Structures are given as C-alpha cells and as structure tokens.
Amino acid sequence: MQLVTNTQVTPVAFQWPAGFYSDGIHIGLRKSKKDFGYLFSKVPAAAAGTYTTNQFQAAPTKLTKMMINQNHQLQGLLLNTAVANSCTGRQGWDNALQEQTWLANKLAVDPSLIGVASTGLIGAQLPMDLIKNGLPQLSPTTSDAVTYAVLTTDTHPKKVCVQFELSGHLVTMTGFAKGSGMIHPKMCTMLGFVTTDAQIDGDLLQTMLSDNVDDTFNQITVDGDTSTNDMVVTLANGYADNPSIQPHTPDYTIFNDALHDVLGQLAQQIAADGEGASKLVECNVLQAANMTDGQKVAKAIVGSNLVKAAIFGEDPNWGRIISTIGATDAAVDIDHVDIAMNGMALVADSLALPFDEAAVKHSLQAPKVIIDVNLHHGSAHGQAWGCDLTYNYVKINASYHT
Structure with missing residues (x-):
C-alpha cells in the first residue's frame, strides 16, 4: 500500500475518538462468540457511506443508505453477525426498521439518525426476540468489543487508529472492519466503519470516502464474489473542535491522507485474512x-x-x-x-x-x-x-x- 507521507498522521493504539462509544456482546446468534453490538456518537455526526452493487442488496444496507442519503447524518449503528437479513422479503425490511426503532428509543434519538448493519447467512430471518432482549444489555463502553461482534469466518478483527492535528486541534480517526470470504468489491464491500472526532461537512465527507474506496477497498479480492450486505460507513462528530475542513486546504490534505491510510490498512488486513489464506x-x-x-x-x-x-x-x-x-x-x-x-x-x-x-x-x-x-x-x-x-x-x- 502507498504509505502516508505526511508525518503529522501517526499510528496509535486502538481508542475511540472523543464522543464515541460502543459495545459488543453475545446474545445467542452464534454458539459462544460475540455476535451483537452497537456504535454511537453522543451527538449527531456527519455521515458518509459506500455500498455493495449486488442487485440483491440486503435490507440493512438499503436502510442505512437511505438514512445517510437524507442529510448525511447518523448518530448510531446497530450491528450483528450470523444472520445477514438478506433475501428476506417484507419481513426482513420490517425487522430492520424495528431494529432501528429499538435503538433510537434506547439512545433517545430520532430513528432517522440510526443505521443497521448485518452480516452472515443469506436467506434467514433475524431472531427478533434475541435482538430485543439483547439491546438492554448493551452498555456505553470505550472497549473494542464491537469489533468482535461483526466477525464471521474472520480469524481476528481488523482495526486501525491514527492521530493528527488540524489547525492545532488533535484529531483521532479509528476504523474497524470485517471480511474474510465473499470478497470482491464493486463500489465497496465487507463491513467497514471509520469514526473520527474531526469537524467536516457530510457532503464533503461523502466525496472523500467515495474517492478513497476506489484504490483501497475496491482493489482487494479474495474469491471474486460480491456480497449482498456490504458497506463502509464513516462518521465524524466534530468533538475535536477544529475549524470545519474546507477543500484545497492543508487540513483537507492531512485528513484525506489519514482517511486513505485507515481505509488502505483495513483493506489489506481483510485481504490477508481471506478464508483459509496463508499469504x-x-x-x-x-x-x-x-x-x-x-x-x-x-x-x-x-x-x-x-x-x-x-x-x-x-x-x-x-x-x-x-x-x-x-x-x-x-x-x-x-x-x-x-x-x-x-x-x-x-x-x-x-x-x-x-x-x-x-x-x-x-x-x-x-x-x-x-x-x-x-x-x-x-x-x-x-x-x-x-x-x-x-x-x-x-x-x-x-x-x-x-
């Protein structure tokens, strides 16, 4: 991968940017491993996403895309593994909406600020009783537990964290992803999430994300198959209190370098952890x-x-x-x-x-x-x-x- 040349972008130990919280738990979707989690910001965040081009796009992917496209804002994401909620008809769509409503109620925010991401077996309906009972168990932690809650055949989570300064303000950018098989992106693939406390307009963030997936996530392949559920979502909540990033400025270049680096590292980690891979x-x-x-x-x-x-x-x-x-x-x-x-x-x-x-x-x-x-x-x-x-x-x- 092409390394970031701006020395102001520094890799650091995993941590969430200011104002972000998450949790990951086991609710019975898998036999014993974590299978359910959430990620949220204390305030509405600028949001951007890229999504699978598979024609059988799953209900969670459609719903999250719809929410982000409304005004490029999100505040929370509900995540699960084991069941993709793909090719599940009207019931699958209603279940995704129900998940959205339940998390919105838990966080006391408008449902339009909630996205959903699922991964796992295509064609199965979500066990909504397990999800309903699992939601109250989610706590606002700063652990990395959620990075385990989205794994399928992955052998480990994919995680990256970097820090840099924008106009004298320290900014953190943290990303995680899952993906091991059914990897052949067209627009984007797998599940990837990038959080940052930088201040940036949602439309500009969308442009930057779309540009940067082209030579990162879109340039990996494991088996030539494009999944029905995959997306990458980026959230920026502004807690770093930097002046809002503007195009054609030094801050824009630094932020873009950091985003490209995080996406590139996550993409390579996914390729290296392809199903059964040794190299x-x-x-x-x-x-x-x-x-x-x-x-x-x-x-x-x-x-x-x-x-x-x-x-x-x-x-x-x-x-x-x-x-x-x-x-x-x-x-x-x-x-x-x-x-x-x-x-x-x-x-x-x-x-x-x-x-x-x-x-x-x-x-x-x-x-x-x-x-x-x-x-x-x-x-x-x-x-x-x-x-x-x-x-x-x-x-x-x-x-x-x-």
Whole structure:
C-alpha cells in the first residue's frame, strides 16, 4: 500500500475518538462468540457511506443508505453477525426498521439518525426476540468489543487508529472492519466503519470516502464474489473542535491522507485474512496507459485462481500472470511486459529471463508476496491486494451453511 507521507498522521493504539462509544456482546446468534453490538456518537455526526452493487442488496444496507442519503447524518449503528437479513422479503425490511426503532428509543434519538448493519447467512430471518432482549444489555463502553461482534469466518478483527492535528486541534480517526470470504468489491464491500472526532461537512465527507474506496477497498479480492450486505460507513462528530475542513486546504490534505491510510490498512488486513489464506498478495502495475488499466490489471492478477493457487504452492509460474494480463482489455504492449516476484525479475520484454527458481520459490514462503508488472504503455500505475487459494478455503465454504 502507498504509505502516508505526511508525518503529522501517526499510528496509535486502538481508542475511540472523543464522543464515541460502543459495545459488543453475545446474545445467542452464534454458539459462544460475540455476535451483537452497537456504535454511537453522543451527538449527531456527519455521515458518509459506500455500498455493495449486488442487485440483491440486503435490507440493512438499503436502510442505512437511505438514512445517510437524507442529510448525511447518523448518530448510531446497530450491528450483528450470523444472520445477514438478506433475501428476506417484507419481513426482513420490517425487522430492520424495528431494529432501528429499538435503538433510537434506547439512545433517545430520532430513528432517522440510526443505521443497521448485518452480516452472515443469506436467506434467514433475524431472531427478533434475541435482538430485543439483547439491546438492554448493551452498555456505553470505550472497549473494542464491537469489533468482535461483526466477525464471521474472520480469524481476528481488523482495526486501525491514527492521530493528527488540524489547525492545532488533535484529531483521532479509528476504523474497524470485517471480511474474510465473499470478497470482491464493486463500489465497496465487507463491513467497514471509520469514526473520527474531526469537524467536516457530510457532503464533503461523502466525496472523500467515495474517492478513497476506489484504490483501497475496491482493489482487494479474495474469491471474486460480491456480497449482498456490504458497506463502509464513516462518521465524524466534530468533538475535536477544529475549524470545519474546507477543500484545497492543508487540513483537507492531512485528513484525506489519514482517511486513505485507515481505509488502505483495513483493506489489506481483510485481504490477508481471506478464508483459509496463508499469504497476502500485493500486485503493483507500472507504466499503464491510464489508472483504470493499471487498477484493472493489478486486481485481475490477485484475483486469478491460477495465480492464487500457484502462490499457495510456492510455484513461480509467471505464465499464469502474463496470461491473466492478456485476458484483460487493458492496453498492453505485448512485446514489452516485465514481471518480477518479490523483487526477482522473471520476465523482460515478454520473454523469460534466467532466474534462480529455488530462490524465488523460497521467497514465496513469506507471509507477503509482491508481484511487480511493468506494461511499458504509459505513465499510470495500479495496485491491488488479494491472498492465496488454499485447501482450507474449499473446506470452509463447503460447509458454511451447516
């Protein structure tokens, strides 16, 4: 990932920004792990979201999108795992509305300030009695328990926290996400939540979020499947008391760098924790005709099942990489493509180079594998992240329902 170069953006230990609280508990949606939680701000926050483009968009996703699009404000989100509330018809929609009402009543706010996010099995109705009984158990804590309450096949939560100054005011930005399988974003995917105490207009926040998901969340893939429930929501409550961020200012640049960094780190954590994965795969494409081509080629390579399987087998089979490049509609100089793996050149001008196969194979044992491609057809670049394809991916998904 492209690291933030502004030294004012500093990674820190996980903490919520001022004015944010959360909780995560177990209410019986899963056998024993946390499965239910909430996230809220003491005051209405500027809100932005990006959402799955799957045509069977789930009721919680539709509802949250509707609330944010009204005036780009939210104050609370109710979250659950195990049951996606997707493809559940009118009852599923009514259940999402009921959840919204229950949390609004608990927080004493207008229901229009409440969003809902669900993940899990498609087609099952929410057990509303468990949710109703679970709501009173949620407490306003500053723990990270909610980051566990949205996990499905994830092996761990994905969390990032950074701090920076805007016009002399200390600002905190904290994000968390879930995602392991059914990962192939179009607009955005998985569940991701970013909170900050910065002061910013909701419309401007929406523009920044939409721009930044394009080369972060939208550039990861695990299995080529786009889920029905996925979204990324960003909330900014203004508790840092900075002057409201304006476009084309130093504060805008600092905030945008921080947001890009948080989204990028969360995206890479999701790719690295793909179902059954043992390796994170990064592809960097140079000298593409344009950024669209660069991004397209990079994502195609990390998404190729043949490439993913070769990396799992630690096999430096570059033929699978060049074949994947050629299968895209990107502009390519077919006589002048270069390929390297983990810094070792394998191909120059579309022809094989002599290389130490044992050394390359050994390098593929690392937890991160980097593929570099030079298309020699322009000055744009692209970057994407994925993971290897292992036996465990099939094992997990062969019995997901049961």
